[in-house]
Amino acid sequence: MRKPLLAAGAVAILSLGLAGCAADDGGSADGEWPDEITLSLVPSVEGEDLAEALDPLTAYLSDGLGIDVNGVVANNYAATVEALGSDQSQVIISDAGSLYNAIQQYDAQLVLRDVRFGATAYSAVAYTNDPDKYCDDEPVMATYDAGPAELSYCNGLEEAGASALGEGGPIGIEHLADAKGAKVALQSATSPAGYQYPVVAMREQGLDTDKDIEQIPVEGNNNAIIAVANGDAEIG
Known part of the structure; x- marks a missing residue:
């Protein structure tokens, strides 16, 4: 059974935090649109499926934003926050607790929220x-x-x-x-x-x-x- x-x-809540980004113009801290950004996340799959899961996402974002979007796999959500704080990543996909820490420690901003089968x-x-x-x-x-x-x-x-x-x-x-x-x-x-x-x-x-x-x-x-x-x- x-x-x-x-x-x-x-x-x-699964959330995406963006640090150093002006909410009104979508650019960097100085108002300029960056040439590339790095996205840090913890995939829901493991091992050989990582590339299959990550590449379509970064390719989709690169095409939509018109800039290079690089994907970095983190071991856990806390690591995504530290990547944001050290500027190794400019965007993270993380959980609610880590998002709170990112906001408190590094002035991250919530810009998107995951919707899965109608549930946020x-x-x-x-x-x-x-x-x-x-x-x-x-x-x-x-x-x-x-x-x-x-x-x-x-x-x-x-x-x-x-x-x-x-x-x-x-x-x-x-x-x-x-x-x-x-x-x-x-x-x-x-x-x-x-x-x-x-x-x-x-x-x-x-x-x-x-x-x-x-x-x-x-x-x-x-x-x-x-x-x-x-x-x-x-x-x-």
Whole structure:
């Protein structure tokens, strides 16, 4: 059986930040249009698919803007912020938490926001391989449109056969209190949906996340799900 989704939580927004750019004329800090810019981002694919994912984007932007747009792959969202601050990149595609840091540290400006299947945001979700412990009802299957993928949901997150955008919540969040003593796969501490919001949610449910759970560090959404699927973690 596919692993159920336990709880939809706080929203994290994918954003593009542009530092040193005049909002009224679209040019550089001195008002001149640059000959080239470098874009830093964290792709949603890995390995040999990187070029296939990145090249069409930079080619599209180069054609549309009439300048050279170079793409640089970052290891994580925090690295995109540092690339912006050191002027190694003039544009970054990052998450909400890193965008906030870029604004605070380097006066970045939000100029675009991602829209995926009609959704401009997504919710943090918790996966489990123990539905008897964390689900009030029988898990049902619904299609997550952004995949598209058919996933198992419980606690009323989605109706059976529904089309899901990955938005909503918080739902079923009270069950995080049942995670005491469990292994929990968590992503980088800079990830709003993969670490920050889940940790805050667990603490609001009375858990000491440093003592009451065993944190299993993972890199990326895929590895959080794999950790649950393989039994390395009870929740991801």
